[in-house]
Amino acid sequence: GQQLNQSPQSMFIQEGEDVSMNCTSSSIFNTWLWYKQDPGEGPVLLIALYKAGELTSNGRLTAQFGITRKDSFLNISASIPSDVGIYFCAGPGDSNYQLIWGAGTKLIIKP
């Protein structure tokens, strides 16, 4: 079945640093989505991408739909403490508008 590989699994960064994470698929996608989950909460949609090569921003977050359609990237500029959490990528499953999910990238800011 389809799989999403998300990396890195976790990141320790200093406040103010830029962050990059990525997600790769075993098959071609026509949609990529990025979500963030805070502790004790449900995932929140950050960015949705619908076109290969598309670059979309949401504040300090920028996501790109890879040209190969098998990967996507999320960048966070000038990280702040509230950026901590788990970031998930997601894409369409095999059928019926289901989503499949990466395992998440946990972002931790060093004190």
Add this chain to the structure above:
Amino acid sequence: DADVTQTPRNRITKTGKRIMLECSQTKGHDRMYWYRQDPGLGLRLIYYSFDVKDINKGEISDGYSVSRQAQAKFSLSLESAIPNQTALYFCATSDFNRPYEQYFGPGTRLTVT
């Protein structure tokens, strides 16, 4: 007020008990989903519903059942809970026009002892 609500937020139950988790939404979306989250495994789809009369099994439906009582309400039942069903459970909704943009409730933390 939250657009997607779940009750209860936390539940501890014993093996063999029947339990129901409830989800309500005010977003007016036609599609609703139940997911399970285990540490390090991301989210896995249990059941999904495109409308009141359309319910479909997801990746891990064994041991679960659902009921779509109305467009705004979707409940998940564990007929006979077992310890490996201990997990976080999330309800989500999406609109027909943008089916992949899903909106999540706050989750239910279920512990089966």
